[in-house]
Ligand SMILES: C=C1C[C@]23C[C@H]1CC[C@H]2[C@@]12CCC[C@@](C)(C(=O)O1)[C@H]2[C@@H]3C(=O)O
Ligand SMILES: O=C(O)CCC(=O)C(=O)O
């Protein structure tokens with residue numbers, strides 16, 4: 001089969017990966033991936049803090065993990081294994097559809113909050129394309145699912161809606177415990193967590209299904225380039241596969257291996273701002289592995305609604321005076337700033 005003609009990057013159309021048999025097209029060859037990989041501290045394969053959500057000390061443990069790592073793995077998270085497996089199965093079913101079918105739901109360029117198929121938003125900041133295709137779901141995916149499976153869309157919708165519902169509940173539990181660690185009052189918390197109230201703006205919660213197809217030359221491509229998430233926190237389920245790396249201060253890039261049954265949670269920019277820089281919005285990326293496996297992941301971005309203002313929380317009664325590192329910013333505005341600043345929004349709101 002002939003390799004598909006490559007559209008210019010500005011169109012942000014994923015490659016028809018199924019048509020690539022032998023060589024990676026020029027558009028996807030990252031000249032620096034060898035150096036990037038060589039710099040990875042393989043001997044430093046780290047294990048993230050493992051936190052039991054029903055532990056009495058969960059709040060303290062989560063807070064410490066957010067300070068030290070900005071990422072941790074959760075057990076006893078309460079999301080059923082069956083639901084996770086169903087969501088995995090539906091993700092696989094979606095990405096193994098013919099390219100033309102997936103293209104019927106292509107996200108409109110420029111829209112940050114649309115449901116549909118496409119490349120990661122950060123693609124437009126890189127001269128080369130990533131070995132990745134995504135499907136973002138905000139709210140109900142029913143309109144897009146009908147295009148993908150005209151006679152059989154219900155299963156996908158039911159599973160994804162339930163998955164979002166459970167992830168939202170889990171996100172709220174996690175954030176509540178983390179805010180408690182920061183000393184934020186119940187009243188202040190309510191403002192941040194009233195995520196379904198449409199009167200305070202459009203919901204920004206998003207589920208992104210990620211697909212990293214097998215690659216004939218994994219050493220020359222990038223799965224998902226280094227980025228921080230634009231969320232309070234992100235809850236990630238990886239389908240039994242390596243490839244996720246984090247940038248740890250003082251160490252450098254380190255690879256992670258998912259532990260089965262756990263969900264990986266990371267701090268995003270909004271929680272970094274809220275904690276006045278105390279929690280790390282962790283830089284992470286995905287590198288394609290040699291194993292020729294099709295890798296999938298499901299990332300749930302837990303966000304407040306668009307019109308909520310996020311301000312650095314400075315302990316009012318602490319001995320040492322604290323000053324806010326960032327100006328107050330609303331969620332919608334921060335998304336727009338981050339998109340405009342090529343994926344790096346924090347410097348733009350620094351005081
Ligand atoms: C720099 C970025 C990266 C963006 C777009 C732009 C600003 C906001 C980011 C997110 C955050 C929430 C999920 C996502 C899928 C979304 O809708 O907005 C992300 C998207 C991407 O990573 O693709
Ligand atoms: O696929 C992964 O493991 C990470 C995905 C991710 O970082 C994202 O979707 O923002």
Ligand SMILES: [Fe+2]
Nearest residue numbers: 227228229284
């Ligand atoms: Fe991410």
